[in-house]
Amino acid sequence: MKARLDRETIAMRVAREFKDGDFVNLGIGIPTLASNYIPEGRTVIFHTENGALGFGPIAVEEKDQDIDLINAGGQFVTPLPGMSFFDSAISFAMIRGGHVDITVLGAMQVSEKGDLANWMFPERGIGNIGGAMDLAVGAKKVIVAMEHNDKNGKYKIAKRCTYPLTAKECVNLIVTDLAVMEVTPKGLLLKEIAPGWTPQEVQTCTEPRLILSPELKEIEL
């Protein structure tokens, strides 16, 4: 088996999408890790749906952990100068109103049209929507960060999502442990590829037909 990128490296690649001054909302899991890899010289302001903008890194030391300062994943975060707090109605007005530049979400499935399924495994019969539907509909750019295939090697990038949808045609960019793909009107454009992998090998891990970018290159960090 060829090596795939680890979760930290996926997060590192995602972070390269953040531009100076962007307002960014990170979902739970790999997306949260992206906050550790902001490119040097850029300032990114993080939004969390439970009502804060501009907070700092995860509070590692117990003395810095405050139960009144958590992110949407329930992790303790740290204060930063310029931070602000607001209620949940304002928080979701920001999201739906198109004021958040980028959201990075995990996914169970993504379709070639950019449909996103990330809230319920049908076999569990119950799931958490949380803020995902609002973020998928409201953020200016939706990036999915996930493993290319599930634990059993099945397609997560599919022609059609078979799991309950979070939102239709909302995903702009998919970053996985094998590739970076842009959702275009013609289909998924393969733009970057993990070191040591060929486009054909990535294609066999992907259900829909990938369009090879003329500028296809190795994933850059």
Add this chain to the structure above:
Amino acid sequence: MAIDKVFPSFAAAVADIPDGAVMLIDGFGGAGGMPSYLITAMRDHGAKNLTVVSNSLGLPGFGTRSEAELVDTSILFANHQVKKAYASFPVPRSPNVVTPFIEALRRGEVVLEVVPQGTLVERVRAAGAGIGAFYTPTGVGTDVENGKEKKTINDKEYILEYAIKGDYALIRAHIADRLGNLVYRMTSRNMNPIWATAARVTIAEVDEIVEPGELDPETIVTPCVYVHRIVKRPNKTRGTEA
């Protein structure tokens, strides 16, 4: 006579809540914004057939340092008091964790409506603001739109969502004055100020009570018109002490 909304005990503050009440209970999930003492008093009070409107329905250990610290709506489900629940994040992420809510669901005691978080908040906000329903793009093309009116406005699709009004709101704030003006602490604000606006009776659990005039009017988040009862938590320590 001077207005004083302070109640002597959590038990007294919830004593008149009847069976079948619609309860707006905050708590994004973590310990900070959770009205833990009021929820405990509701458990002891024992009112049945409640409807609970809350972001989550019991998440062990979420936003806490030890699971023992977090008292949330789980105790109401364990005590068979809830027949209907609205939530956006009803179950733990791990399918291996079985909460009292999941057990109540399996027993067939409770009916769940999963609502996108922004829609849940806006439905309650609308009720508090005298709005009957609103159109939102969230949920279009998903299971959430089933059975709902759809409308195209400026070439974009929306679904109609109705307001949710509460009978009682149980909320958590940091400091209250005796009139019921409230301030919060950091991310523990979350849904508390919204829930406060949409119930017939809003009961606030706070760390500290001060005299009118001691809170800077510019910093008050929930004006006193929305708050009917205030009860002080026994322990004032917050943040890193909790």
